[in-house]
Amino acid sequence: xxxxxxxxxxxxxxxxxxxxxxxxxxxxxxxxxxxxxxxxxxxxxxxxxxxxxxxxxxxxxxxxxxxxxxxxxxxxxxxxxxxxxxxxxxxxxxxxxxxxxxxxxxxxxxxxxxxxxxxxxxxxxxxxxxxxxxxxxxxxxxxxxxxxxxxxxxxxxxxxxxxxxxxxxxxxxxxxxxxxxxxxxxxxxxxxxxxxxxxxxxxxxxxxxxxxxxxxxxxxxxxxxxxxxxxxxxxxxxxxxxxxxxxxxxxxxxxxxxxxxxxxxxxxxxxxxxxxxxxxxxxxxxxxxxxxxxxxxxx
Amino acid sequence: xxxxxxxxxxxxxxxxxxxxxxxxxxxxxxxxxxxxxxxxxxxxxxxxxxxxxxxxxxxxxxxxxxxxxxxxxxxxxxxxxxxxxxxxxxxxxxxxxxxxxxxxxxxxxxxxxxxxxxxxxxxxxxxxxxxxxxxxxxxxxxxxxxxxxxxxxxxxxxxxxxxxxxxxxxxxxxxxxxxxxxxxxxxxxxxxxxxxxxxxxxxxxxxxxxxxxxxxx
Ligand SMILES: Nc1ncnc2c1ncn2[C@@H]1O[C@H](COP(=O)(O)OP(=O)(O)O)[C@@H](O)[C@H]1O
Ligand SMILES: [Mg+2]
Numbered sequence: 437x438x439x440x441x442x443x444x445x446x447x448x449x450x451x452x453x454x455x456x457x458x459x460x461x462x463x464x465x466x467x468x469x470x471x472x473x474x475x476x477x478x479x480x481x482x483x484x485x486x487x488x489x490x491x492x493x494x495x496x497x498x499x500x501x502x503x504x505x506x507x508x509x510x511x512x513x514x515x516x517x518x519x520x521x522x523x524x525x526x527x528x529x530x531x532x533x534x535x536x537x538x539x540x541x542x543x544x545x546x547x548x549x550x551x552x553x554x555x556x557x558x559x560x561x562x563x564x565x566x567x568x569x570x571x572x573x574x575x576x577x578x579x580x581x582x583x584x585x586x587x588x589x590x591x592x593x594x595x596x597x598x599x600x601x602x603x604x605x606x607x608x609x610x611x612x613x614x615x616x617x618x619x620x621x622x623x624x625x626x627x628x629x630x631x632x633x634x635x636x637x638x639x640x641x642x643x644x645x646x647x648x649x650x651x652x653x654x655x656x657x658x659x660x661x662x663x664x665x666x667x668x669x670x671x672x673x674x675x676x677x678x679x680x681x682x683x684x685x686x687x688x689x690x691x692x693x694x695x696x697x698x699x700x701x702x703x704x705x706x707x708x709x710x711x712x713x714x715x716x717x718x719x720x721x722x723x724x725x726x727x728x729x730x731x732x733x734x735x
Numbered sequence: 736x737x738x739x740x741x742x743x744x745x746x747x748x749x750x751x752x753x754x755x756x757x758x759x760x761x762x763x764x765x766x767x768x769x770x771x772x773x774x775x776x777x778x779x780x781x782x783x784x785x786x787x788x789x790x791x792x793x794x795x796x797x798x799x800x801x802x803x804x805x806x807x808x809x810x811x812x813x814x815x816x817x818x819x820x821x822x823x824x825x826x827x828x829x830x831x832x833x834x835x836x837x838x839x840x841x842x843x844x845x846x847x848x849x850x851x852x853x854x855x856x857x858x859x860x861x862x863x864x865x866x867x868x869x870x871x872x873x874x875x876x877x878x879x880x881x882x883x884x885x886x887x888x889x890x891x892x893x894x895x896x897x898x899x900x901x902x903x904x905x906x907x908x909x910x911x912x913x914x915x916x917x918x919x920x921x922x923x924x925x926x927x928x929x930x931x932x933x934x935x936x937x938x939x940x941x942x943x944x945x946x947x948x949x950x951x952x
Pocket of ligand 2: 776777778821897
């Protein structure tokens with residue numbers, strides 16, 4: 437245990453020294469890795485936010501049904517008897533056109549405009565609650581309702597949420613693809629820096645072998661090098677995402693206010709940050725392992 | 736301690752550097768290996784340290800057939816011997832102290848104990864004041880002494896040296912030879928390839944002479 441620890445700490449400080457001895461190279465590698473990691477990490481952060489927004493604003497499925505403007509009250513009562521016989525409808529609420537007009541008149545700025553109109557432009561309307569709120573059932577019910585006489589327009593209130601949901605799912609898949617590609621890129625970056633390291637440390641590796649170093653002893657500092665470089669790249673990525681969050685928080689907050697969504701941009705979560713850093717370390721380690729397998733055997 | 740049993744080394748490419756070499760070295764002996772340049776002196780030392788493997792016959796060190804050692808076992812053999820290489824193989828990006836620390840780090844010594852041993856080895860070769868010096872800042876004789884310090888820091892019972900006094904002026908060469916004589920005096924088996932037999936005369940060493948890879952009787 438003690439020997440293990442002193443071996444690890446010696447390898448760790450050697451790796452750190454090798455990183456610091458070429459600060460420009462190290463910085464460039466860290467930046468390249470940081471940017472490569474920041475893309476999927478930032479994307480993930482945005483998606484998590486959008487997902488949360490979609491979940492929070494998803495209303496219970498409601499169907500708005502507007503009658504034709506020229507429909508009379510008789511048409512409305514006919515409809516209600518149809519609603520009563522349709523088991524797919526749980527409840528409904530009638531909104532008379534006069535009510536709508538009165539409500540609209542009260543709202544700021546619209547009063548004058550409506551007064552200027554020759555007649556009531558609003559139709560009678562219903563808000564319906566379907567028994568099965570699942571997207572398929574609601575869609576089917578909406579289609580049925582559209583066929584009813586004197587019905588001008590049927591709108592699924594949650595349609596945009598579901599569209600957003602589908603979009604997010606697509607985005608998530610693309611993000612996964614992007615993350616995979618960039619992960620491979622990250623391994624390639626480490627692979628190459630370790631290759632150069634092995635070449636630079638050739639004399640040291642050779643001498644160490646002659647003095648009785650095991651393969652494990654020789655590999656250890658390179659693993660640390662890869663892992664440390666990965667960690668550095670992960671930290672750079674984290675900083676990039678954090679800065680981007682701070683930069684975007686203002687504009688997104690305003691946007692949220694405009695649409696009265698009460699929405700603020702949440703930064704990368706603790707778990708997200710942990711996953712980011714762990715992935716960065718793991719990828720750096722993997723790149724080092726692959727590179728060592730390739731280049732250490734012939735020294 | 737060391738036994739060569741009809742050992743032959745043929746390098747890839749067909750050159751036979753050693754052929755049918757047999758001899759024994761007892762513990763505590765000092766042995767000098769002579770012979771013209773290209774006679775096979777370095778190759779002989781490399782077989783002992785398992786840097787090269789014999790293509791025929793056997794080489795035994797402490798009863799172990801080093802030519803047949805598994806790759807994973809070789810490091811442990813090397814930790815038990817000290818080697819002064821013909822080209823020294825110092826690390827030029829590490830100072831004298833760090834060069835001497837390397838074998839101890841490899842063997843997994845705790846840092847404090849290792850530092851103590853490294854200073855003792857540097858003191859033994861008269862380089863304690865130069866421990867912070869980089870190898871380029873050292874003279875030829877000092878570099879040679881540094882490589883000896885690195886070879887003995889593990890306190891091996893077998894010390895191999897490949898032309899340790901070559902390219903040194905006579906006074907410096909005598910100083911360096913004196914270090915080997917000291918180790919011989921305390922019971923270390925010393926095996927030296929050299930042309931400068933005179934420096935080692937006080938130990939009345941045994942002499943092996945190689946000629947085109949063959950051991951002269
Ligand atoms: N790695 C090698 N590959 C091929 N030939 C070698 C190699 N090392 C040494 N030789 C040859 O083997 C012969 C003996 O070399 P060496 O043992 O270095 O002799 P010495 O140390 O006595 O000068 C020389 O002819 C040399 O050219
Ligand atoms: Mg030689």
